[in-house]
Amino acid sequence: xEAFNAADAQRHLQDxxxxxTGLATGLDTFFLLFAGACVFLMQAGFAMxxxxxxxxxxxxxxxxxxxxxxxxxxxxxxxVGYAFAYGGDGAFIGNDNFFIMNDTEGYAYITFFFQWAFAxxxxxxxxxxxxxxxxxxxxxxxxxFLAGFVYPVVAHSFWSVNGFLSNTNIDPLFGSGVVDLxxxxxxxxxxxxxxxxxxxxxxxxxxxxxxxDGVPYDEPRDIxxxxxxxxFLGTFCxxxxxxxxxxxxxxxxxxxxxxxxxSLAAVNTSIGAASGALSALFTHTIIDERKTGVVTYDLTSxxxxxxxxxxxxxxxxxxxxxxxxxxxxxxAGWVYLAGSFLLIRLKIDDAVDAIPVHFGGGMWGVLSxxxxxxxxRLETAFGMSxxxxxxxxxxxxxxxxTLMGIQIIACLWIIGWVLAVMGPYIYLLNYFDMLRIDPLxxxxxxxxxxxxxxxxxxxxxxxxxxxxLSERRSQFAGMDRSISxxxxxxxxxxxxxxxxxxxFKNSSKATSHxxxxxxx
Numbered sequence: 160x161e162a163f164n165a166a167d168a169q170r171h172l173q174d175x176x177x178x179x180t181g182l183a184t185g186l187d188t189f190f191l192l193f194a195g196a197c198v199f200l201m202q203a204g205f206a207m208x209x210x211x212x213x214x215x216x217x218x219x220x221x222x223x224x225x226x227x228x229x230x231x232x233x234x235x236x237x238x239v240g241y242a243f244a245y246g247g248d249g250a251f252i253g254n255d256n257f258f259i260m261n262d263t264e265g266y267a268y269i270t271f272f273f274q275w276a277f278a279x280x281x282x283x284x285x286x287x288x289x290x291x292x293x294x295x296x297x298x299x300x301x302x303x304f305l306a307g308f309v310y311p312v313v314a315h316s317f318w319s320v321n322g323f324l325s326n327t328n329i330d331p332l333f334g335s336g337v338v339d340l341x342x343x344x345x346x347x348x349x350x351x352x353x354x355x356x357x358x359x360x361x362x363x364x365x366x367x368x369x370x371x372d373g374v375p376y377d378e379p380r381d382i383x384x385x386x387x388x389x390x391f392l393g394t395f396c397x398x399x400x401x402x403x404x405x406x407x408x409x410x411x412x413x414x415x416x417x418x419x420x421x422s423l424a425a426v427n428t429s430i431g432a433a434s435g436a437l438s439a440l441f442t443h444t445i446i447d448e449r450k451t452g453v454v455t456y457d458l459t460s461x462x463x464x465x466x467x468x469x470x471x472x473x474x475x476x477x478x479x480x481x482x483x484x485x486x487x488x489x490x491a492g493w494v495y496l497a498g499s500f501l502l503i504r505l506k507i508d509d510a511v512d513a514i515p516v517h518f519g520g521g522m523w524g525v526l527s528x529x530x531x532x533x534x535x536r537l538e539t540a541f542g543m544s545x546x547x548x549x550x551x552x553x554x555x556x557x558x559x560x561t562l563m564g565i566q567i568i569a570c571l572w573i574i575g576w577v578l579a580v581m582g583p584y585i586y587l588l589n590y591f592d593m594l595r596i597d598p599l600x601x602x603x604x605x606x607x608x609x610x611x612x613x614x615x616x617x618x619x620x621x622x623x624x625x626x627x628l629s630e631r632r633s634q635f636a637g638m639d640r641s642i643s644x645x646x647x648x649x650x651x652x653x654x655x656x657x658x659x660x661x662x663f664k665n666s667s668k669a670t671s672h673x674x675x676x677x678x679x
Contacts, residue, residue: 183413184266190412191269197403198276202229202283204396209287211389212511214382216604217291218614224286224295228302232279235307240278241271243311248321252312273407277314277346278306280404284350287511289357292364292601295609297594301585305353309580313345313573324569326541333561335546337569338532340424341408343474343524344569351518352577354509360585361594363508365601379503382510387458394462401428401469405476409540420540424476427484428469431476434485435468436461438492446496460496463512467495470520475528477540479548483531487524494519522570529563 206225210218232240239257247255256262259271282302289298316322317339320329326336339345363369368379384390405428406421440461448454468488475487498515507514532548546552546561588594600608607613 186413187411188266188269191273194403194407195273195276197400201397201400204393205283207389208393211386212384213290215385216606219610220605221290224298228283229279231303232282232306235303236275236278240307240311244314245319250323278310281310281346281350282306284513284517285354288354288509288513290510294596297588313349317345335561337565338528339474340477341405341473343521347470347517348521348573351514353581355514356581358507360589367508368506416539420477427472427476430484431468431472431488432465434488435491436465438489439464464492464495467491467516467520471524474524478532478536487527494523525566525570529566
């Protein structure tokens with residue numbers, strides 16, 4: 160009987176354990192579903208931001224390119240990208256699970272969905288930079304290549320258990336490995352670096368830095384976007400999506416440590432965004448006031464400072480204290496302003512300033528992780544604390560540069576990889592005249608040239624109809640059209656009608672009495 164009870168209790172405990180495991184898996188699956196959906200919503204944010212930043216004549220073109228980022232990226236990442244990033248046991252690149260043929264369960268599928276949303280984000284970063292002058296064919300080629308090969312190799316090196324930079328590797332680099340929870344390096348810095356290479360080879364938009372004869376302007380011509388409202392909407396959509404991007408980087412939520420890491424990531428994301436926006440706003444105001452003597456407040460700089468703060472806090476969001484997130488955001492605002500100014504000095508045309516936001520902000524995010532990572536936070540998020548942020552190492556009295564050195568190596572690796580692969584690839588597209596549109600089409604606008612008409616259909620009213628309307632309105636000129644005036648006019652008209660009616664009645668009576676009087 161005792162043996163039976165013990166066996167029964169053991170089976171019961173096993174059932175309970177399986178139930179708890181199943182609940183945890185389901186919870187983690189839903190967490191990634193929610194986080195991935197938030198990340199995918201960032202595609203709408205990028206689309207609105209890019210659409211508002213270009214001229215009205217190129218809106219349909221940039222919207223289609225944003226859609227193709229998601230579509231081409233999905234096919235490329237499904238076919239080979241996911242396998243290159245996380246499949247097999249290769250140290251440099253994955254070599255198994257092409258077309259996700261090895262995945263058959265819910266969490267495996269949702270992991271692909273979440274990682275694809277990241278890959279699509281990396282591809283979309285470039286859309287705004289090359290807006291208004293890049294051919295559609297070239298854009299589709301590059302977008303699929305980036306999501307299917309270039310980005311997966313970087314993601315593999317950072318996040319795969321076999322990656323040479325990964326902190327989850329059985330033998331991590333220098334006993335630590337790189338620390339980047341959600342992708343300041345693999346996603347943003349990679350996308351920003353590709354954007355830089357594209358912008359340099361593609362060249363600036365017509366009229367941005369040179370006149371029709373190729374003579375440089377004394378001051379670059381500002382080509383303003385057609386809708387600040389769309390830019391603003393896009394910025395807030397992106398900020399919202401970042402709450403899936405950064406907290407979702409934990410990949411799990413079913414334990415106390417994962418919950419703590421995700422919660423801290425959400426808090427630091429908010430602080431980094433806010434401080435980046437305020438830093439860019441007031442710094443730009445001070446600089447502009449010193450130049451012109453007039454105090455102004457620039458919305459575009461504020462929005463891009465916010466986005467740069469979000470990019471920068473992405474890597475250290477779960478490993479730094481909130482006060483450090485504030486400092487990282489403040490410096491991110493300065494990084495954006497400095498990067499934007501440098502692009503203009505170098506005559507590199509970036510229609511949406513994606514290069515300083517994503518490349519500059521991404522690099523600062525990776526490096527700031529090497530400075531500010533706290534031992535306790537690193538232990539909670541990654542289960543290690545031997546090598547921490549350099550400032551904390553000095554506090555320990557060691558000055559250990561291990562983590563900071565690895566973060567620097569990671570930045571150099573991304574720059575070198577993108578230059579080595581995307582440089583020749585884009586150069587060949589340009590060499591075979593597949594990259595840039597015809598100058599006439601660029602001046603007319605790509606919506607009319609390639610997309611069957613403008614994005615905004617504004618009906619043209621004929622001049623004859625407008626003249627008729629003006630003539631009608633001129634007839635009422637000088638009349639009292641106020642409510643009281645119309646009331647007085649109606650009263651006068653009513654009295655006049657009453658008098659006419661009374662006169663008519665009297666006339667009728669006189670007519671009817673006339674013959675009888677004559678007869679008498």
